[in-house]
Amino acid sequence: MLIEFAYASAEAVEGGEKAAEGLAGTLGAVYPNPADIWPTMVAFVILFLVLYKFAFPLIIGMLDKRAAAIKESLEKAENTQVEAERLLEEYKQQMAEARGEASKIIDQGRKVAESMKEEIVAKANEEAAQIVVKAREAIDSEKKAAIAELQASVADISVAVAGKLIGEKLSSADHAKLIEKYVAEVGGLNDN
Secondary structure, eight states, X not given: OHHHHHHHHHXXXXXXXXXXXXXXXXXXXXXXXXXXXXHHHHHHHHHHHHIIIIIHHHHHHHHHHHHHHHHHHHHHHHHHHHHHHHHHHHHHHHHHHHHHHHHHHHHHHHHHHHHHHHHHXXXXXXXXXXXXXXXXXXXXXXXXXXXXXXXXXXXXXXXXXXXHHHTSOOOHHHHHHHHHHHHHHHHHHHHO
16 A cells, blocks of 8 residues: 555656646746747837838828718719709799799680680670661561551552542542541651
């Protein structure tokens, strides 16, 4: 047993040394060797200065150009939008004017139709009045002709009746006097 204990102790000591070496190796991997840090820092500073002198101005120039292009595109888009709004307003104004013109044309058409209707009605009324006047004139002339014919017939009949009543034949002068007297009497009755 004692041998076993000694052997275990020896192994423990060797394991501790290995553990310490492993721990140091692990810490060395985490923390760089200070001798390796300086060349890396100098290389980084030189690389930064070269980039600052040559690459950064080009990159900044490209970014500035890109920003200018974007700004120009935005301004063009804004100008296009303003122009589109202006054109829309013009279109709306033209549509309103066209509607106003159409309304005026419709109103004028209605007025013309109304005046034509009034003219046609007035002309028809005038023609009807003329027809009535002509008809009355025709009736009056027919009436006068009928009255004249009736008077002539009545005069002839009256003379014949008077001749029979008187029993003698009237002369043509007596006959004319009698007709005139009768016509005057009949004409006086017609006036009433």
